[in-house]
Amino acid sequence: MSQQHRTRTTRSRSGTAKAAVAWAVIASSATFVTTGCTAAVNADVARGWLPPETEGATTTTDLSENLWVGSWIAALAVGVITWGLIIYCIVKFRRRRGEAGLPPQLRYNVPVEMLFTIMPLFMVGVLFYFTARDQHILENRYDEPAVNIEVVGKRWGWDFNYTDAGVFDAGIQAQETPDGLDFDAPGTISTLYLPVNEKIELTLTARDVIHDFYVPAFSYKKDVIPGRTNYMSITPTKEGTFIGRCAELCGEGHSRMIFKVAVVSQEAYQQRLEELRAAGNVGQLGPEIGPAHSLGEDSNVPGGGDQVEDQQGENAGGQNAEGSNG
Ligand SMILES: [Cu+2]
Numbered sequence: 001m002s003q004q005h006r007t008r009t010t011r012s013r014s015g016t017a018k019a020a021v022a023w024a025v026i027a028s029s030a031t032f033v034t035t036g037c038t039a040a041v042n043a044d045v046a047r048g049w050l051p052p053e054t055e056g057a058t059t060t061t062d063l064s065e066n067l068w069v070g071s072w073i074a075a076l077a078v079g080v081i082t083w084g085l086i087i088y089c090i091v092k093f094r095r096r097r098g099e100a101g102l103p104p105q106l107r108y109n110v111p112v113e114m115l116f117t118i119m120p121l122f123m124v125g126v127l128f129y130f131t132a133r134d135q136h137i138l139e140n141r142y143d144e145p146a147v148n149i150e151v152v153g154k155r156w157g158w159d160f161n162y163t164d165a166g167v168f169d170a171g172i173q174a175q176e177t178p179d180g181l182d183f184d185a186p187g188t189i190s191t192l193y194l195p196v197n198e199k200i201e202l203t204l205t206a207r208d209v210i211h212d213f214y215v216p217a218f219s220y221k222k223d224v225i226p227g228r229t230n231y232m233s234i235t236p237t238k239e240g241t242f243i244g245r246c247a248e249l250c251g252e253g254h255s256r257m258i259f260k261v262a263v264v265s266q267e268a269y270q271q272r273l274e275e276l277r278a279a280g281n282v283g284q285l286g287p288e289i290g291p292a293h294s295l296g297e298d299s300n301v302p303g304g305g306d307q308v309e310d311q312q313g314e315n316a317g318g319q320n321a322e323g324s325n326g
Helices: 003-013 015-028 036-046 061-092 110-138 266-278 305-316
Strands: 147-154 157-162 167-169 190-195 200-206 211-215 220-224 230-234 240-246 259-264
Touching: 061 110, 147 190, 147 211, 147 220, 157 190, 167 190, 167 266, 190 266, 200 211, 200 220, 220 230, 259 266
Parallel strands: 147 200, 190 259
Antiparallel strands: 147 157, 157 167, 200 230, 211 220, 211 240, 240 259
């Protein structure tokens, strides 16, 4: 399936909800309509201001987008009705000239009480239904993923184990260039490689504290927790490089836990695995290595293989990391 075709099907599925928002915006901004600028704004609004890179990034970004936009429409509808009733009451029941004291007070009005009980239950029920339905799809693990990758969060980086190929990439914390963080500078930010259009299962763990694996373009994030394994089943459908972050405040280097996700062709993916193999990154950096190495500003610096030996050495000497960190 070509990229274009995929994008088109992606658009048509969520077309109705988006069209409704787009029309609402067009109507309300009639006086503001000028040129292509407005069209771009409307397209943004129709996607609920989600980052543009999310569009068609994986097979499920569509689902998240619809849930997001649908929730906004529902919230706006409730808002408009509520604001309308408030304004109606303010005007209709305002104190008129010559009136004094309180107006007649209404108590124990059964129909109103029923309305105030049933309506919120109904609204929460609707939100719950759509959330549970989509979450069930999002959280459904692939029976037979084509690619298995283990992601291990650590202070302050991510190790990527390409388990099928038996190679690893020791993550580094984002390294600043003299001009600050540069997402394009080579070797300053770790990159997770994913083959496009393949069913991928990411196994998520941590070796020190709780982190959170977050790729905004995939509209998906999940906690990585020491001693626990979480899973993320994704099929990226758009080649490109996306930014990932840690989304759980994990310590002073939290903001340095930036990584990149490169969604590449199958050939480029295999080439990457060969590069890692050629560099001697054979084996796995599992969570069992322990937290000892991942402490302080200057650990997890670029280094590759040597760093792994250090990690294993420190681990062998006992995991006294927690105490020494102060
Ligand atoms: Cu973190």
